[in-house]
Amino acid sequence: MGNGQGKRVVIIGGGIVGASLAYHMGGKGANVTLLEAEGIASGVTGSSFAWINTSHPEPDPIAQLRGSAIKDYRRLETLLPSLKIRWTGALCYSVMSSVALPVPGNQASTNLVSRLQILDLEPNLKNPPQSASYATEEGALDAVAATNALIAGAEAYGAKILTQTRVLGFVTQSAKVIGVETTMGIIDTDLVVLAAGTGITKLTEMLGVSLPIKASPAIFIRYKSQPNLVHTLISTPEMEVRQSSDGALMAAEDYLDDAMENQPAAIALRTAKTIQNELHGVVSIDPERACVGLRPMPADGIPIIGYLPKVSGVYVCAMHPGVTLAAIVGRLASEELLDDKVSSALFPCRPDRFFQA
Ligand SMILES: Cc1cc2nc3c(=O)[nH]c(=O)nc-3n(C[C@H](O)[C@H](O)[C@H](O)COP(=O)(O)OP(=O)(O)OC[C@H]3O[C@@H](n4cnc5c(N)ncnc54)[C@H](O)[C@@H]3O)c2cc1C
Numbered sequence: 001m002g003n004g005q006g007k008r009v010v011i012i013g014g015g016i017v018g019a020s021l022a023y024h025m026g027g028k029g030a031n032v033t034l035l036e037a038e039g040i041a042s043g044v045t046g047s048s049f050a051w052i053n054t055s056h057p058e059p060d061p062i063a064q065l066r067g068s069a070i071k072d073y074r075r076l077e078t079l080l081p082s083l084k085i086r087w088t089g090a091l092c093y094s095v096m097s098s099v100a101l102p103v104p105g106n107q108a109s110t111n112l113v114s115r116l117q118i119l120d121l122e123p124n125l126k127n128p129p130q131s132a133s134y135a136t137e138e139g140a141l142d143a144v145a146a147t148n149a150l151i152a153g154a155e156a157y158g159a160k161i162l163t164q165t166r167v168l169g170f171v172t173q174s175a176k177v178i179g180v181e182t183t184m185g186i187i188d189t190d191l192v193v194l195a196a197g198t199g200i201t202k203l204t205e206m207l208g209v210s211l212p213i214k215a216s217p218a219i220f221i222r223y224k225s226q227p228n229l230v231h232t233l234i235s236t237p238e239m240e241v242r243q244s245s246d247g248a249l250m251a252a253e254d255y256l257d258d259a260m261e262n263q264p265a266a267i268a269l270r271t272a273k274t275i276q277n278e279l280h281g282v283v284s285i286d287p288e289r290a291c292v293g294l295r296p297m298p299a300d301g302i303p304i305i306g307y308l309p310k311v312s313g314v315y316v317c318a319m320h321p322g323v324t325l326a327a328i329v330g331r332l333a334s335e336e337l338l339d340d341k342v343s344s345a346l347f348p349c350r351p352d353r354f355f356q357a
Contacts, residue, residue: 003029003338004025004028004030004337005030006029006030007191008031008189009033009190009191010034010035010180010189010192011025011033011035011192011193012167012192012195012199013035013194013196014035014041014042014043014147015044016322016326017197017319017325017326017329018036018193018195019146019326020327021317021330022150022151022154023153023157025159025337025338026156027153027157028334028338028339029157032154033162034159035162035167035182036161036164036165037164039164040144040151043197044293044296045143046143048143048220048293049140049252050143050146050323051235051321052140052141052323053138054135055135055138061348062345062349068328068345072327073085073139073327076150079153080152083145084145084146084149085139085146086139086245087139088139088233089137090135090233090234091122091132091134091233091235092134092135093129093132093133094129094236110133110135110136111134111136113133115128118131121232122230124229124230124280125280126279127278134232140242140250141323146323150326162182164183165183166183167203168182169206170192171188172207175310175311176312177311189313190313191314193317194308194318195317198213198294198295198296200316201213204308207308207310207311208310208311211298211316211318211354212354213298214297217293217294218292219255219267219268219290219293220250220251220292220293221264221268221290222248222249222287222288223249223251223285223288224286224288225249225282225284225286226282226283227243227247228247229249230242240252251268251271267290269287295320295322296318296319298318298320299354300353302349303318303320304316304349304354305318305319305329305333306336306350306351306352307351308351315333315336315337316351319349333346
């Protein structure tokens with residue numbers, strides 16, 4: 001138990017970010033209530049490719065945060081046995097130019113691998129490039145299962161999880177939030193944490209604060225296929241694909257527009273063809289699910305993490321890539337909120353940057 005003992009905290013949002021916050025704050029002894037408008041992981045977390053992707057070209061304002069993201073998932077794995085992560089590594093290259101994409105600046109664990117090494121990692125590749133970047137320590141998870149594992153961990157610490165409970169407004173006193181108005185009534189609180197993904201803008205507007213967070217669409221596809229086609233996670237401009245332990249093939253694609261030919265189902269069929277063109281032995285590849293997910297994307301691309309200006313008692317956690325950062329942000333934010341331990345890794349993420357004259 002930590003310094004949070006008895007402090008009443010309301011977390012809004014039951015995606016992977018809210019679940020991680022609930023777990024970490026519950027572990028510090030806070031009296032946590034998590035409010036979710038629909039079901040757990042019903043937001044964008046439920047349609048995430050869920051690559052723990054810490055690679056980023058320089059300059060990277062959140063290099064410190066990204067650089068520790070894997071270590072924090074490794075820590076959570078030991079604490080939560082039901083949290084399963086496939087640490088397969090990630091292979092990145094450009095098929096068109098047949099060369100590796102630039103080796104990211106902030107990752108010591110990214111190696112340049114040769115064609116022979118690529119084939120060793122991915123024997124089914126039809127057209128392996130001359131070289132590729134291989135991020136050996138990266139992995140991926142099932143974001144819904146991981147969120148549920150964190151929620152179960154939070155509940156074990158005594159957190160109350162209220163699904164089908166939408167936040168409608170806030171109760172304030174002398175510019176401090178002291179309660180949350182929900183479809184189930186008012187909940188008194190000492191602190192509110194906004195982890196409501198693309199729903200955050202609406203919530204901050206209720207408090208008279210406008211945050212520039214866009215709903216950025218991307219397409220998630222899950223195919224039924226045969227196992228052992230893809231061993232790592234392959235990322236090229238043509239396809240981003242990985243395979244889960246139950247054999248399902250997962251792909252992420254850019255959202256183009258809402259034309260008929262660019263609907264998720266049509267993109268799933270096109271992507272299946274690309275995968276068949278790129279891999280030997282794809283006997284069956286049947287789309288099981290294809291959907292658009294809306295990522296909470298801050299206007300400058302940098303997470304928004306910290307106390308909201310103009311009103312006290314409200315802390316925001318809006319970010320992309322949210323799966324990658326959920327574990328570390330859960331820990332660092334809970335330390336800030338409950339132990340008064342300010343994290344330098346979070347300095348570039350402060351909401352105040354949007355309100356400076
Ligand atoms: C196709 C695709 C691929 C992706 N790939 C990756 C990847 O490889 N790696 C990575 O790190 N990220 C990836 N992402 C992004 C990642 O999924 C998100 O950053 C992450 O899931 C965000 O989690 P969250 O908890 O902040 O938001 P959400 O999962 O959206 O959770 C917010 C929750 O808040 C609830 N809510 C909203 N308003 C209210 C309200 N008023 N009251 C109560 N509850 C409310 C919503 O119902 C929702 O469940 C991908 C996304 C997509 C779509």
